[in-house]
Amino acid sequence: MTTDAWQQARAxxxxxxxxxxxRQAGRVDAALVESRDRVLTARRAGDEDAESHVVAAWGSRLTALLxxxxxxxDGLRRLIEEEIAPLLGHESGARTGSHEFRAEASGHGRVYQSGRDQHIHGP
Structure with a gap:
């Protein structure tokens, strides 16, 4: 949220x-701008965790939408893979945040969890 690619990703x-x-696009745009401002203000105050919290909140918002x-x-996946991910420069930048996974399976259930790419092929 604090990189030069931010404007392109937001757009x-x-x-x-x-x-x-x-009908929601204007509010979403304003909320994204507000989120970035909040992160920049928090960083100036020494809060390095602010970005992780804002990113998590947007993740929750997108999850609720889906x-x-x-x-x-599929449309959101394409957007992320084709437009947003290339802006991130995976190899050059540090990732922020953490993930905590919890799962419980019973009977013959299986749990597959991944913090990134996961490819599961049929039986």
Whole structure:
């Protein structure tokens, strides 16, 4: 959120949101700008965890959107893979945040968890 690619990533997300939820796009754009401002202000105050918290909040927001409309999953995946991920420069930048996974399976259930890419091939 504090890199030069931020404006491009924000524009891509807002454009996508405008296609899937046009009435919400303006509010989403304003919320993204506010989120970035919050992170920058917190960093100046020495709070290095602020970005992780904001990113987690946006993750929750996107998860709720997908829960309400699962048909959006493929479009969001394409947006992330084709437009946003290339802006991140995976090899050059440090990642922020952490993930905690918890799962419980019973009977013959299986649990597959991953913090990044996971490829599962049929039986």
């Amino acid at each position: 891509a997300l807002v454009t996508w949101w405008r296609r899937v939820r046009p 829960r309400d409309d699962p048909a959006l999953v």
